[in-house]
């Protein structure tokens with residue numbers, strides 16, 4: 001949803017002295033231009049702009065001969081000097097006689113939760129909020145990830161300016177392409193297919209409009225062309241920007257997770273539901289799935305494969321990284337992360353959901369003052385809203401155990417489907433061995449691979465891969481790279497550590513299988529079972 005300008009105007013009219021706009025492009029001219037043009041000008045405010053480096057400036061829009069806006073002019077305020085950058089600014093606002101609008105960027109760094117919190121600034125701003133209400137002046141605070149502390153509850157009205165939606169990105173792209181065409185006077189070649197255009201729109205997700213414009217221009221100048229490859233160029237640059245904001249994009253994995261046919265086919269079908277055509281026919285956007293199973297069975301690999309084949313960015317949720325020692329900081333980080341991703345089409349990957357939210361059960365007893373509980377609450381609420389607001393994010397969560405999972409994650413309807421990935425059976429073990437042998441350039445006959453599969457009962461996928469690596473390394477060191485015999489592999493299998501042979505693990509596995517029998521779809525295709533029967537049978541039980 002774009003920034004609600006009429007809400008801003010109404011609020012300023014209705015004696016809200018101070019508004020705060022939380023916006024990823026808070027310090028970019030684009031937002032200031034919009035506020036000058038659509039708020040200050042029609043309401044006849046004299047606009048001022050302040051930020052830490054530029055101090056206080058009078059601002060106005062600049063236009064070319066045809067009246068088209070070309071930028072913003074910022075001129076220093078005559079005689080404005082102050083010892084303290086912030087309280088000096090607040091005093092200037094108090095003394096100002098104009099019908100003025102002050103756009104103040106990043107002052108939150110001096111407030112609780114900021115980089116240099118200062119109790120005097122806090123109190124001064126609380127007082128100013130009260131005083132300014134009855135005056136002719138108004139303030140708009142601008143900040144990326146601007147979350148004001150509870151001291152301002154009811155005193156400052158907060159508005160979010162989310163990143164552009166897919167539709168907004170599409171119309172902006174058309175506009176920018178036409179602009180580059182006109183400006184470059186034939187020097188930039190255009191060769192963009194429909195698919196290339198779609199890729200470009202996707203590649204521009206997660207960054208601000210101004211960032212996307214800059215990257216498009218950079219691509220046009222560097223390549224002297226806008227082609228189907230431009231999307232890739234933008235994606236690379238975008239990843240660097242997103243990483244800075246704590247959003248990871250996963251790389252496509254070197255191998256495919258094999259032997260998980262049911263899961264694969266289900267995911268393949270769900271991918272199609274993101275297409276505009278499916279949307280045209282009123283089909284629901286996929287919501288997400290939970291993939292449960294013992295460690296090392298290819299759950300993470302499946303999500304990575306899925307991201308690569310769906311051509312979607314993956315946002316990795318890492319609750320540990322969100323934890324912040326400041327009061328309320330962790331909840332804000334969670335909130336910010338979810339806001340950050342929700343204007344995009346992508347996959348939200350929550351690896352080891354059981355471990356990430358394990359603190360909930362422990363901390364319900366008051367361990368961390370309820371922080372984990374509140375983060376969990378925020379996330380659950382977001383999951384509900386996501387469905388209602390039709391946010392095109394597919395949530396892919398994995399878990400090794402279900403007994404540590406809050407029950408809210410297991411209830412019916414939370415996921416489109418819950419899958420169980422068990423230890424690979426003989427046929428699947430042979431397939432897994434094949435892909436990993438092939439990757440290490442080891443050639444063995446089908447029959448030999450089948451015999452290793454028989455000898456590796458109880459191995460998970462990661463252990464099968466490790467077996468191949470151990471033998472491949474030994475062969476390499478013995479100066480015969482890629483030359484591994486059947487006997488070597490069988491011998492190595494006899495001595496390899498196998499997690500599922502540990503009695504504790506066996507008990508966990510048994511419990512997990514009990515749960516899966518009642519509540520999950522098997523990820524692997526059994527001889528007589530197809531995805532249709534698994535998903536639509538009246539008892540959706542896993543069979544082992």
Ligand code: ADP
Nearest residue numbers: 256257258295296297298299300301461462465
């Ligand atoms: P999980 O998320 O289930 O704990 P991973 O997906 O991280 O396990 O698997 C670890 C590694 O083991 C993978 O990177 C892959 O090399 C190998 N592996 C596990 N299962 C499979 C599989 N079904 N097919 C191919 N490789 C597998």
